[in-house]
Amino acid sequence: xxxxxxxxxxxxxxxxxxxxxxxxxxxxxxxxxxxxxxxxxxxxxxxxxxxxxxxxxxxxxxxxxxxxxxxxxxxxxxxxxxxxxxxxxxxxxxxxxxxxxxxxxxxxxxxxxxxxxxxxxxxxxxxxxxxxxxxxxxxxxxxxxxxxxxxxxxxxxxxxxxxxxxxxxxxxxxxxxxxxxxxxxxxxxxxxxxxxxxxxxxxxxxxxxxxxxxxxxxxxxxxxxxxxxxxxxxxxxxxxxxxxxxxxxxxxxxxxxxxxxxxxxxxxxxxxxxxxxxxxxxxxxxxxxxxxxxxxxxxxxxxxxxxxxxxxxxxxxxxxxxxxxxxxxxxxxxxxxxxxxxxxxxxxxxxxxxxx
Amino acid sequence: xxxxxxxxxxxxxxxxxxxxxxxxxxxxxxxxxxxxxxxxxxxxxxxxxxxxxxxxxxxxxxxxxxxxxxxxxxxxxxxxxxxxxxxxxxxxxxxxxxxxxxxxxxxxxxxxxxxxxxxxxxxxxxxxxxxxxxxxxxxxxxxxxxxxxxxxxxxxxxxxxxxxxxxxxxxxxxxxxxxxxxxxxxxxxxxxxxxxxxxxxxxxxxxxxxxxxxxxxxxxxxxxxxxxxxxxxxxxxxxxxxxxxxxxxxxxx
Amino acid sequence: xxxxxxxxxxxxxxxxxxxxxxxxxxxxxxxxxxxxxxxxxxxxxxxxxxxxxxxxxxxxxxxxxxxxxxxxxxxxxxxxxxxxxxxxxxxxxxxxxxxxxxxxxxxxxxxxxxxxxxxxxxxxxxxxxxxxxxxxxxxxxxxxxxxxxxxxxxxxxxxxxxxxxxxxxxxxxxxxxxxxxxxxxxxxxxxxxxxxxxxxxxxxxxxxxxxxxxxxxxxxxxxxxxxxxxxxxxxxxxxxxxxxxxxxxxxxxxxxxxxxxxxxxxxxxxxxxxxxxxxxxxxxxxxxxxxxxxxxxxxxxxxxxxxxxxxxxxxxxxxxx
Numbered sequence: 001x002x003x004x005x006x007x008x009x010x011x012x013x014x015x016x017x018x019x020x021x022x023x024x025x026x027x028x029x030x031x032x033x034x035x036x037x038x039x040x041x042x043x044x045x046x047x048x049x050x051x052x053x054x055x056x057x058x059x060x061x062x063x064x065x066x067x068x069x070x071x072x073x074x075x076x077x078x079x080x081x082x083x084x085x086x087x088x089x090x091x092x093x094x095x096x097x098x099x100x101x102x103x104x105x106x107x108x109x110x111x112x113x114x115x116x117x118x119x120x121x122x123x124x125x126x127x128x129x130x131x132x133x134x135x136x137x138x139x140x141x142x143x144x145x146x147x148x149x150x151x152x153x154x155x156x157x158x159x160x161x162x163x164x165x166x167x168x169x170x171x172x173x174x175x176x177x178x179x180x181x182x183x184x185x186x187x188x189x190x191x192x193x194x195x196x197x198x199x200x201x202x203x204x205x206x207x208x209x210x211x212x213x214x215x216x217x218x219x220x221x222x223x224x225x226x227x228x229x230x231x232x233x234x235x236x237x238x239x240x241x242x243x244x245x246x247x248x249x250x251x252x253x254x255x256x257x258x259x260x261x262x263x264x265x266x267x268x269x270x271x272x273x274x275x276x277x278x279x280x281x282x283x284x285x286x287x288x289x290x291x292x293x294x295x296x297x298x299x300x301x302x303x304x305x306x307x308x309x310x311x312x313x314x315x316x317x318x319x320x321x322x323x324x325x326x327x328x329x330x331x332x333x334x335x336x337x338x339x340x341x342x343x344x345x346x347x348x349x350x351x352x353x354x355x356x
Numbered sequence: 357x358x359x360x361x362x363x364x365x366x367x368x369x370x371x372x373x374x375x376x377x378x379x380x381x382x383x384x385x386x387x388x389x390x391x392x393x394x395x396x397x398x399x400x401x402x403x404x405x406x407x408x409x410x411x412x413x414x415x416x417x418x419x420x421x422x423x424x425x426x427x428x429x430x431x432x433x434x435x436x437x438x439x440x441x442x443x444x445x446x447x448x449x450x451x452x453x454x455x456x457x458x459x460x461x462x463x464x465x466x467x468x469x470x471x472x473x474x475x476x477x478x479x480x481x482x483x484x485x486x487x488x489x490x491x492x493x494x495x496x497x498x499x500x501x502x503x504x505x506x507x508x509x510x511x512x513x514x515x516x517x518x519x520x521x522x523x524x525x526x527x528x529x530x531x532x533x534x535x536x537x538x539x540x541x542x543x544x545x546x547x548x549x550x551x552x553x554x555x556x557x558x559x560x561x562x563x564x565x566x567x568x569x570x571x572x573x574x575x576x577x578x579x580x581x582x583x584x585x586x587x588x589x590x591x592x593x594x595x596x597x598x599x600x601x602x603x604x605x606x607x608x609x
Numbered sequence: 610x611x612x613x614x615x616x617x618x619x620x621x622x623x624x625x626x627x628x629x630x631x632x633x634x635x636x637x638x639x640x641x642x643x644x645x646x647x648x649x650x651x652x653x654x655x656x657x658x659x660x661x662x663x664x665x666x667x668x669x670x671x672x673x674x675x676x677x678x679x680x681x682x683x684x685x686x687x688x689x690x691x692x693x694x695x696x697x698x699x700x701x702x703x704x705x706x707x708x709x710x711x712x713x714x715x716x717x718x719x720x721x722x723x724x725x726x727x728x729x730x731x732x733x734x735x736x737x738x739x740x741x742x743x744x745x746x747x748x749x750x751x752x753x754x755x756x757x758x759x760x761x762x763x764x765x766x767x768x769x770x771x772x773x774x775x776x777x778x779x780x781x782x783x784x785x786x787x788x789x790x791x792x793x794x795x796x797x798x799x800x801x802x803x804x805x806x807x808x809x810x811x812x813x814x815x816x817x818x819x820x821x822x823x824x825x826x827x828x829x830x831x832x833x834x835x836x837x838x839x840x841x842x843x844x845x846x847x848x849x850x851x852x853x854x855x856x857x858x859x860x861x862x863x864x865x866x867x868x869x870x871x872x873x874x875x876x877x878x879x880x881x882x883x884x885x886x887x888x889x890x891x892x893x894x895x896x897x898x899x900x901x902x903x904x905x906x907x908x909x910x911x912x913x914x915x916x917x918x919x920x921x922x923x924x925x926x927x928x929x930x
Contacts, residue, residue: 098859106893127853128759131851151761439818457815469808473800477795
């Protein structure tokens, strides 16, 4: 199963490399947007009943232009659809660019034939995206983005807002979940993503910073970056050889964590705990069965879609909006699997995980 | 008809092969082959499988260069670098596999490699090719639904007719025929044989490869026998017999 | 009188009906969408011009593919050539101006096509394997060229010429489609070269036996396909005002589907440039209409797949007669 952010990891390769540096200081303790914007909690964006009635009366339409199919996109898409339905806005077109910037441009051009009031999108490539969204701007359509905005676009005039995850919070919750799993003390391993990539970099940095600041009795004794998930197996072997009593290991995202789990299992190790990010069925199954996996931190992808839809609708009333909203993260454990899965993806977990 | 061993001495032979050899690696495919072919003469080339007949056809048509020996066209020493040079010298081949493009129409096959063009843009002159094809087909009395029909719509005999029509149309001097009736029924064979006879009337030289000795005796002026790459003999048809030829082919006297 | 009728009938029979399946299908789908989407902006000049412009790079690549497939070869590397051509054009353009930028993109396409062609024609390697390998190799090169960075193009003339510009009110991409299809059709149908392309794909030994330079034709179709992909890359760059390593990555199957639906055979000897144009427009028409119908992404994929499958089935059934 593809974990939500794995797809995004790939997705944003271009998105990130260009814009990252200003976003890096996030290690200091908060999530920032692609242009260094301060993150505002998504929950703070609300509409009054009067505003909602006004929007409903407007008989608006919306279109969604996604970047690639994934669990994450599907959850964002569901969130947007549900929120639009609640606000009486009809979704008239949905497209998927399959990571192809040229296809995304064609998609937006096609969509504009229906003249929607709102366009929600995740740009495949911020650098070439200005051309992609130009027809929408020219038509006066309100455009709101997930994760990133086209290079040079100005919030408030060219687009409504950006909604994304609270990446710092994800790393922080991973640290808390790990501390909880090992009783607040012990030696741990830290397997981070060794690439210039803003999603994973912020999450990894937040994990490490939180452990160092908040849990003095937890020591990171083994630390290694990885670029290719398949190498996670070799790295965990090296960790365990040097530190056989490792209490837990942090793995940067679900796919390498699956390799780590396999390596630990094959080595007969049922003691070392794993904490990772992004929901994955094999990892969750191990967690449910009381195996190595202690917690999986997830983002509220569904809430991203709902917040984005709400923000775009609010912009129709010329309501002032923050430039960057971030949704909450949650740590899913054995006991919260059902609620956690639903909160993140707005879908019931696979039957294998609930004993169904 | 020139039924003598040598043709009229006044004009040089259309094709004169002198001491042609062909080696593949160390293997001798053809050893010291010599033959004169005159205009208006049909010479049959007979021999068992692997005797070197196809090798000889490929040397004459420019597919292979000979390893040694001399080739004269109208008395001029000649070497072909590729098949198109042989064609330019007036030599045409009807290959055993016919060398037709099955999904193309009859007229394109007739003009394959020599397409007619017109105008400053050198557009294909399809109209002219179709017109000439139809005239050609009628002249040879081959029944084909249309010059626009594709080859795969035709019967084996009709395909043979197209291949022969192409060779005879473009041959200025010599037509090589490799088993032209092998795949045909009786009636179609008779038709092809009459076409071959008509080539003699058009004063072309014909080198005919055939496994059918009856056919060879019906058509050829002379018979050349090959056995394992060696030229056994060349006999005028009128001075030999089927038994003698068979003996030469098999090497059993 | 009767004889004349018979000859006319036989001429009709000689026409390959598979060539017309795509035209009929195209018209049916166009009419279908026009009725179903009559209030959804489908049948507006702007939307229809959009479809032509969106499919221009596909059409240009499809023209090259018609030559390659008809000659009995295949070129899997076109998608990767697109990315390299677009990136090179964008990079060269920054320093040396747009004419050299465009020339660099085209030259890259021809050069890669020539390498493919050299391996296929002179080393006698199967084009499927050669271009499978170059496809992967070039995808790596495209990523390495700019270290995954996009390269924006700010030259207005380049962007107008190869992208959103207009000449006498006609969008330049529409003109590119018309020009390349007209030229491609002429060379394919009306020249000796086109006839030789047909012949070698039909039967290379026969073509060789009648004196056609088979190797040279093979080499040239691969180079031509590279040129077409290079032009497609420049057209993408002009359209997006920039280049990116993923450009063209997903186009190969769309191009092959467009060409096959247009009546070109995968195994050589039969092809149609006009059919490829219609096939390509059909792909664009489906993308456009299915989005405007408000279908979900999964539904779009399923319906498009089914329609393409039906079109290919009809086309191939007719040719298999």
